[in-house]
Amino acid sequence: MTPPEAASAPARPPALDRLLEGPALKALVELHGRQPVLAVARDELARWRQAEPPCDFDRLLFEARCQALLQAAATPHLRPVFNLTGTVLHTNLGRALAPPEAVQAVAEAMSRPTNLEYDLEDGQRGDRDDHIEGLLRELTGGEAATAVNNNAAAVLLMLGTLAAGKEVLVSRGELIEIGGAFRIPDIMRRAGARLVEVGTTNRTHLRDFAEAITPRTALVMKVHTSNYAIQGFTAAVPEAELAALCRERGIPFAVDLGSGTLVDMTRWGLPAEPTPAQAIAQGAQLVSFSGDKLLGGPQAGLIVGDKALVARIKRNPLKRALRLDKMTIAALEAVLRLYRDPERLAQRLPTLRLLSRPAEDIRAQAERLAPQVAQALGARATVQVLTCRSQIGSGSLPVERLDSACLALGAPPGQRRAGRFPEQLAAALRALPMPVIGRIEDGLLRLDLRCLDAGSDEKRFVEQLALLQLPG
Numbered sequence: 001m002t003p004p005e006a007a008s009a010p011a012r013p014p015a016l017d018r019l020l021e022g023p024a025l026k027a028l029v030e031l032h033g034r035q036p037v038l039a040v041a042r043d044e045l046a047r048w049r050q051a052e053p054p055c056d057f058d059r060l061l062f063e064a065r066c067q068a069l070l071q072a073a074a075t076p077h078l079r080p081v082f083n084l085t086g087t088v089l090h091t092n093l094g095r096a097l098a099p100p101e102a103v104q105a106v107a108e109a110m111s112r113p114t115n116l117e118y119d120l121e122d123g124q125r126g127d128r129d130d131h132i133e134g135l136l137r138e139l140t141g142g143e144a145a146t147a148v149n150n151n152a153a154a155v156l157l158m159l160g161t162l163a164a165g166k167e168v169l170v171s172r173g174e175l176i177e178i179g180g181a182f183r184i185p186d187i188m189r190r191a192g193a194r195l196v197e198v199g200t201t202n203r204t205h206l207r208d209f210a211e212a213i214t215p216r217t218a219l220v221m222k223v224h225t226s227n228y229a230i231q232g233f234t235a236a237v238p239e240a241e242l243a244a245l246c247r248e249r250g251i252p253f254a255v256d257l258g259s260g261t262l263v264d265m266t267r268w269g270l271p272a273e274p275t276p277a278q279a280i281a282q283g284a285q286l287v288s289f290s291g292d293k294l295l296g297g298p299q300a301g302l303i304v305g306d307k308a309l310v311a312r313i314k315r316n317p318l319k320r321a322l323r324l325d326k327m328t329i330a331a332l333e334a335v336l337r338l339y340r341d342p343e344r345l346a347q348r349l350p351t352l353r354l355l356s357r358p359a360e361d362i363r364a365q366a367e368r369l370a371p372q373v374a375q376a377l378g379a380r381a382t383v384q385v386l387t388c389r390s391q392i393g394s395g396s397l398p399v400e401r402l403d404s405a406c407l408a409l410g411a412p413p414g415q416r417r418a419g420r421f422p423e424q425l426a427a428a429l430r431a432l433p434m435p436v437i438g439r440i441e442d443g444l445l446r447l448d449l450r451c452l453d454a455g456s457d458e459k460r461f462v463e464q465l466a467l468l469q470l471p472g
């Protein structure tokens, strides 16, 4: 006679080997490999054994969970998103986008041997800076150039090479912090240099610098105040005057430009931003700037200027630690090449193309997409087209805004707890296969369309909205 409990004991799973022979897990092994499938299957069986209260083993459910877990594990962690934040050079979303020429060059450099540090003329060891130095000299008027991992590294290297154990003069109005822990006073300390603050927060005069120079002064540095603007009763020393003073006293003069653009941005209706060529023409002996801000290239820090000073920088062992890899050099060279033809730059360089998109163009795109988005969202959210203002981002041109248009998504009428709706909607959009990142303002989730490429991107954006899952 069977004991009464046995009748109600939960159904047990078949042996693991048997489970693996079923078509569902076989297909998963084919796709992901045997080891990951075994690991997930074992975990899932353990979960079933520990279930409280005990339950019947459900093979379909088990297989579906294995599939979901393996698929999640196979999704790359770093993946593309839609940047509809309205900030074009968004540091958290990877800043500048590479043109196809750069992508192609990176693919080649990664998959084949290259002359990275090899001189093809004499068959001897070469210098990796050679691939970009000529272009940088041509585009900035500097005598020499070198490049490192990012502009923070470039500044660290300039300071560490020229001013270790000595003093560096910087205007009080330029002691900046850039997001992500780049602070001029901290970098200065790390480089072993002593910061001497000159002038006051809002006004610094040439005589302040003249009085601050001592035998211990190794460098005068000007920092482009790229992420804020000092307005009102202000005075900064014109670069040319500061450069003349430094020349007279025999002290190197360096400029950290932050966002370096190599062309006059006003030709595309964008706000003016100082260029390395201007800084050099005004007498700067060294200029540093980022590769992935307005320049529109890969993450890099570029240093151009006086030949003897650049040579000293290149001899610093820190340069070796901060050097560029071949992928970055390949991308940088391709992007710099585009600057030789400024007429076509706005079509060819994605960052500039996005920044110079006319507001009417974005508005027309918003009007075109609004009905499609409304249809995809159904009763889940309301959609309206609003004007908005995009930002350049990455600390470039901080007070300037670009006219743009957005899709503003709101809570459907009669929604309970409508106050939490924008956050819930933002989370649901982030959970899409290609996450959509917007911006919440005045209770609406705003999707600035400046950075949504009309074409394949637009189609993908609309289509995946059908998958949007909102709570309740």
Ligand SMILES: *Cc1c(COP(=O)(O)O)cnc(C)c1O
Pocket (backbone or CB within 6 Å): 150, 151, 152, 153, 155, 178, 182, 223, 224, 225, 226, 227, 256, 257, 258, 259, 289, 290, 291, 300, 301, 394, 395
């Ligand atoms: C952005 C910026 C930096 C840091 O450049 P990264 O390329 O991000 O390292 C340094 N100085 C200024 C003035 C900047 O704007």
